[in-house]
Amino acid sequence: MPERITLTIDGQTIEVEPGTLVIEAARRLGVKIPSFCYYEGLSLAGACRMCLVEVEKAPKLQTACTLAAAPGMVVRTDTPQVRAARRAMVEFLLTNHPLDCPVCDKGGECELQDMAFTYGAAQSRYIEPKHHVPERRWSPVVYYDRARCILCYRCVRVCKEGMGVGALGVINRGGRSEIAPNCEDHLECDECGACIDICPVGALTSGIYRYRTRPWEMRHVGTICAHCADGCKTTLGIYDNRIMRGNNRDRSGLNGEFLCIKGRYAADFVHHRQRLLTPLIRQADQLRPAGWVEALRLVAERFRGVRDRGARLGVIGSNRTTNEENYYLQKLARQGLNTNNIDHHRTGDVAALMAAVQGRNDALATLADLEQAPAIAVVGTDLAQQHPLISWQIRVNQRRRQGRLYVVSCGPVREDSYAAQSLRVPAGEELQGLFSLGEQLGRERELVVVFGDAIQGEDVQRLVSWGDSLGIPVKYICLVDYANSRGA
Ligand code: SF4
Ligand code: SF4
Ligand code: SF4
Ligand code: FES
Incomplete structure (x- = not known):
């Protein structure tokens, strides 16, 4: 483990990991250094110079957002020189900035407005x-x-x-x-x-x-x-x-x-004005608005008619509704309509994955795993369109951990631009495409495989068996398309 670094900020001592920025070390101590361009998680810009601090033995003020902590460093964030620099920076930023916060859309939640209040740059010397x-x-x-x-x-x-x-x-x-x-x-x-x-x-x-x-x-x-x-x-x-x-x-x-x-x-x-707010009952070719009691009575009557004729009923639920609503729907189906024919629109085959991993909970990856994993394989899915958050998480991993990404898809996807390898395969051959990367993937320390409905049924079992054969820890994420596909 690399040796930790001790530095002093405004008289308080702190130990940090090598590479920690002074602005971050200060935040951990509860010392706020103002910043505009510094943004946690994004690359450094060093553009605004709001974060200037005094560092002992340095000839001039330093930007805390680009300065890595060093052993024995002594930093001062609130001296007359630092305060004057901040005030000057705010004044400079306001050179061409309109002074009309009351009519600006950002008024009330603007960082520049807050800085101007805090650092007192209420007047400008510019007359141009x-x-x-x-x-x-x-x-x-x-x-x-x-x-x-x-x-x-x-x-x-x-x-x-x-x-x-x-x-x-x-x-x-x-x-x-x-x-x-x-x-x-x-x-x-x-x-x-x-x-x-x-x-x-x-x-x-x-x-x-x-x-x-x-x-x-x-x-x-x-x-x-x-x-x-x-x-x-x-x-x-x-x-x-x-x-x-x-x-x-x-x-x-x-x-x-x-x-x-x-x-x-x-x-x-x-x-939306076209949103349905009341039930509609079709009469002849017309839909007429009705109350819930009337509509539900009519539905019950029709269901009873079907049941009394001895015909079979099936129920298709929504995978956008809550677990509780789905619970009541299946109860209505089983106890009220006397049918076990219940389904919803299936996308990713979660059931097959659960069967294939046989209760090994450590085989199921979480979003947090995506941020940490040294290698990720994305198979047969366009994440930026279908799962934007997962796509974002993989980019976070790329920036912070430099995880390697492998893509197998039948068309171009956004991930191609930063993948270690992208493989184009005909639709339906995604699994074979992934298998063809086996030698390379087997050299990774760990792997997360992200797949959607391109791999279904027995192919999910083949995928997991292949993962077991790699000889490294492999976790899986089976993507579903709707908000509550798992609950449904
Ligand atoms: S002030 Fe707003 S528009 Fe200008 S560079 Fe910063 S984020 Fe972009
Ligand atoms: S994709 Fe468009 S809206 Fe989104 S951050 Fe980029 S420019 Fe802004
Ligand atoms: S949950 Fe909503 S905000 Fe998040 S990625 Fe999906 S559609 Fe976008
Ligand atoms: S926060 Fe902008 S230069 Fe440091």
Whole structure:
């Protein structure tokens, strides 16, 4: 185990692992060093210089976000020189920034506003006119206001490193630098909104949410996204009984702060005018609204008719409903309708995997395993489209642990761009494709195999037997498509 490093920050001593950044060591001590461009989990930018600190024996102030802790280092984060530097940086960032927080969409949750309050840069010595550039609409979701941008590059990095899309870049130099979309004047991307959420100021705003309400006017309600099987936590902002936005800024839930376009924006169906709010009964060719009592009586009557004729009934449940609802549905089927013919839309063959691993719980991988695994094989699935959180987790692994990724698919997938190896196979031959990588995979320390409905039934048993033959620990994730496919 590498030797730990002892350093002193504001008179407090701390021991950290080699490579720990001073800004992180300070956070562990409860010492807050202000930062804009530093963002835990993303690459370092060293762009904003808000995190300047004094380091004993260093000739000038150092950026705590790029400085690795060293043995015996003595750091001071709150001296007159540091405070003056921070105040000057805020003043500098406000050179071209409009001073109109009350009308900015970010007002009330803006990191620059908070910094200006904290470091007291209330007045500017600049008297020159501000350089103004009109706001741009890059897509129905993403709006960019250059004047408010502080060039921290968080958006560029989260899009490239987090989402694996890389739709944002930087053009021009110096004071004319600005963030640019991938298609000249517009964006072609996932529209996930991660760049908007991570922007510390009001430079990137959301076409779905902006100017509809204020952060302090909303109730913030935690819930689980039901649009795929990954189960992300999302926090909905509610105003006037309407859902205004979704995010997960408190990083609770298994997804941390990640949300894809669906988890962030696809709650609008709740208020959609075509949403069915009452049962409809068909009479002749017309559907007429009815009350629940009337509708359920009619259904019961029809069911009874089928049963009395001696015909057989089957029940198809939803895999978007809760365990409790599914429990009642099967009870209705078995006890009320006297049938055991119950099913739902099956995707990944979880039942076959459970049978194949024969109760070995350590053969089932979790999302946390995906972040740690030294090697991952993704077989027959387009994660970025079907399981965006898993795709994100694999990229986290790539950044932090440099895990090796192997892809077997019948078409191009986003993972190709960072996979150690990508194999294209005809549909239906994914398992053979994976087997052909056996020699290489057997040299890995451990392996997680992620597969979906491309491998079903007996092939799942063949997959597990093959995994056992590799001679390394192998874990599996069987992907299902809907929010509660497992419960159903
Ligand atoms: S919306 Fe998502 S995919 Fe599009 S630019 Fe922003 S981070 Fe990238
Ligand atoms: S748009 Fe926002 S996140 Fe992107 S560089 Fe500007 S201030 Fe930073
Ligand atoms: S990855 Fe799935 S669960 Fe997570 S936000 Fe997207 S649709 Fe919802
Ligand atoms: S936070 Fe250190 S330079 Fe930006």
